[in-house]
Amino acid sequence: MSGSRAEAEQKGGSRQRLQVNEYKENQNIADISLRPVQTTVLGKIAKVYLVPFSLSNYKTGQLKRPKSLLDKNSNNEVTCKKSKKAEVKKSCRKILTPKMEATSSKEESTLQKSSLDVHAESSKWQYKSPSDTVVLSPDTESSQEGDSDEDTTPGLDDFSELSPYERKRLKNISENANFFASLQLSESAARLREMIKKRQPPESKRKKPKKKENGTGCRRSMRLLKVDPSGVPLPAAPTQTILEVDENPLIPPGPLEMTPENRDDDNELFKGFLQTWAEMSKTRSKNTEKELSSIKSYKANLNGMVISEDTVCKVTKGSVSSMAIHPSEMRTLVAAGAKSGQVGLWDLTHQPKEDGVYLFQPHSQPVSCLYFSPASPAHLLSLSYDGTLRCGDFSRAVFEEVYRDERRSFSSFDFLTEDASTLIVGHWDGSMSLVDRRTPGTSCERLIKSSLSKIRTVHVHPVHRQYFITAGLRDVHIYDARCLNPSRNQPLISLTEHTKSIASAYFSPLTGNRVVTTCADCKLRIFDSSCMSSKIPLRTTIRHNTITGRWLTRFQAVWDPKQEDCVIVGSMAHPRRVEIFHETGKWVHSFLGGECLASVCSINAMHPTRYILAGGNSSGRVHVFMN
Template sequence: MSGSRAEAEEKVGSRQRLQVNEYKENQNIAYVSLRPVQTTVLGKTPKVYLVPFSLSSYKPDQLKRPKSLLDKNSNNEVACKKCKKAEIKKTCRRILTPKMEATSSKAESTLQKSSLDVHAESNKWQYKSTSDTVILSADTESSQDGDSDEGTTPGMDDFSGLSPYEKKRLKNISENANFFASLQLSESAARLREMIKKRQPPESKRKKPKKKENETGCRRSMRLLKVDPSGVSLPATPTQPILVADENPLLPPGPLEMTSENRDDNSELFKGFLQTWAEVSKVSLGRTRSKNTEKELSSIKSYKANLNGMIISEDTVYKVTKGPIFSMALHPSEIRTLVAAGARSGQVGLWDLTHQPKEDGVYIFQPHSQPVSCLYFSPANPAHLLSLSYDGTLRCGDFSRAVFEEVYRDERSSFSSFDFLAEDASTLIVGHWDGSMSLVDRRTPGTSCEKLINSSLSKIRTVHVHPVHRQYFITAGLRDIHIYDARCLNPSRRKPLISLTEHTKSIASAYFSPLTGNRVVTTCADCKLRIFDSSCISSKIPLLTTIRHNTITGRWLTRFQAVWDPKQEDCIIVGSMAHPRRVEVFHERGKWVHSFLGGECLASVCSINVMHPTRYILAGGNSSGRIHVFMN
């Protein structure tokens, strides 16, 4: 008996274990391993039945053996039933965790199929050998931290041969899939799409209340309704034409009596003023001009020394006209210092600086109704002051007879500038704002011009005659500068002899040098002063120098006009926007020569400046009618 029992035990020990391979259809499904576990051999062979179950509807207490199996077991099986039942429940809890509830139905069917195959195979083994006891247990990977020291799950090494890292990765994939499935993102996205697709209800437009036809209107004045208290309409009152007064009415044609606006005509001061002009008219300026022409130009060093000696004081600053000064002229007398200024209001102011106090030496006249843009003392008679205005009139103030004579008048056009074609001031060239020019002969009776020529310019700002070859004159337009020959002017020919097209913006003025006419200086809004070589008047005049200078005065200040010094024709004088306020002198080569600074006496911009032909006297006018005089 003992020998047969020992042989049976050896057979049982040498018997190979039953192995069941798991079904791998989806890598996200946990592996199921079924293997026989060697246990204590009992007297009878127990039978194990595998029943299909669902993962989604699993409950821990659901997996129980049928009562029929319990009834068939012997008393020896009852002793180990509790142990086996506890072991099965523990294994099932590891397999069926709450996270597996969201597994797809495909995984459930796969697991059921594998369970049925295992049940059939176990029955086959049971039929062959009834003396062996086989207990099938289902194990699942458990790679949680702290499950085992080696980080592996028993039962997986024999089948898959996966490393701990791969097992942990598979577990993480499964847990992430279950987590996202539990969030129900697809359902939330579907609900959001439905909410977006829903059309928003159109905005309800507010309905305007309908006006009642019989609604009573507001009360109105019977005077506004033009009815009397009884309700009868009043007759319409005849409307009288409203006479709008012209701000700048034209003065009557013909000569105007010279009456001062700030003095009494019968006062002793005014009579003395007229007597002074009569004495000045006796001075012959022909000799002085010939002497200055023959005289050579002084050196720049001596010229600078004379300019440094010119100063300004409170006695040489005074407000002469009303409004901005548009033009200025200095009387050529060497005995008296007489300054003339033309204002925007049409006034002409005269200031005798040799008279003290200075208030008594100022006289204001009104020969024009619009801005006086050009002033010249006659080269033939220094007692005559010619003034040109925007109002289309050119007048000559004769202080010996106290009258303003009318030289030329054209009410259909506006004048901009003029100059003398002849040295005796008998003929003049007048520029119009519309681009036309007039040749005026003062020897003919009346005030009609001899010729009216339309130039190629759209506008003419300044006109200046060559000091030596007086048949040539230069005109400054908007962007171009033209030089004409007065002998070739006729209505059919408008082409100039020379055109200077180097300017890029609006031009303010263009003047020949005073003694020889060999240079031309132009002032442009592009902040450049240009000097051209006009020594040989041909088809082209070369550009000599370009001087950078700020010429932007704005709309409230009179525009700058660079002019030549009659004593030193290689130097130009121009106002400045720099602080402190000043008047600057430049050489024709572009070098700075001198700056006239006045401190508190010169606190504004002098846009218009003029130099005495023989003395070192500079007069500058600003945009408020004030004159500043620098003198030795």
């Protein structure tokens, strides 16, 4: 039996791969295999320690000769494959070296001899330990582990003794290697690296062209070079201190003397001008009960109103922002407020017409509201964005200060009483002020907050003067002056039919039974305010172009003080005109002037008793239609 075992071991020794496993006793089968435990020690010499075991419990005939060590160890190879896969791949490279082949052949021969000695002396020793320890060098371990995974090691002469699994594995490895070789991945990777590699352009140092000293250069201004035409340098100009001047300096508080800006002399002529205005105020006709004329007679009177070159004159230097006509029936006196803060007075009876124009500067910012006092037409009250309200007294030739608040900007005002002693002033920030003029120097002002974020116009009811109407951004509110308090006030009536910005809102002049509003949605709306309830109905909507742009003053539709059922408004239509509409929405009349009216009259005013219409444009020119 020992001879047959030696032959089997010699056949196994002809191959390079040998696995040393743990000795393990298996009593379920007749054969007993030797499976030494593999342990790696960093050393150069491979030593094998063998411990004999007893075969006294087994009969000699029961032992069978194994086919080969490789056949016995194939099962253990599959078990240990997963745990040692990482080490096997590293050791595969070491197997291919000639040095390792020589070392592995010597170790295999040593192991074969040891195994023969073990079988020869097995009957003399008793079994002491279930496992034996095998210490191998790193080269030996690498060669053995590499053979378990890589079977393409050079020097394998006999492949017929390999198991079917090993032959199939070798075939797969060979096919995979040939497939990857056919793909030529290394060559493709090299080509890609060359393509991706950025090619830096060669640095080319551009030589700057040399300046030609004697060459002809570009022409330069001798003024900028500070050289006169003969080539002689000019002397240095003396340095001057430049003072920053405010374009719109505030007018100092207190009364201002009426000093015309467009006249330097002729004081006697100016005194005669002021005397004329004062006398016309004394001889004014008192207000009496008026009856509305029929539309037919009203149209006939409007048709008689014409314009000429003598009734067109430039009154202010800037755009006209407010207009008022003196109530005198003897003379035609027109006042215009400008965006530059100027107030211009024009007496149309003077010839030439330029001699009847006098220009004053009582404010520093736009004059948005201008009224003659109902109690004394010799007083012209003007309100400005600069936070001042002044009264021009023609009898004393002075502009008195009625109300001043530099922290707020004023937008509009109106008289709460017929004697003009109490005023309601609207601010751009949505607040209002009640001003009492009966205490000069210490005017009683009371600041009131409204429910609007901004107030454009303020107008008092002509009959029930406790009511006043305010136009805001999108809403129109009616308040009761008797119920105002310093905190935020709720309106008595709100008109919320508007969809865009509102320019103005005014009561009808005689009865106050109508309200007209001008909105940026190209509509004029007329409301029925005959009954002051929680809501007043919308009576009429008139389609009218109100888009004036940024350079023109916005349209403001106003009532004719003689015919309170008719509205006057400027127009963007060509040829330029001023139109009148009835409260029912019907067109009544258009004032056309031909060459005398070639611009848009945004602000218009009608004489309270006579058929005289004055319209101002954005260049400071006033156009007057009269019969």
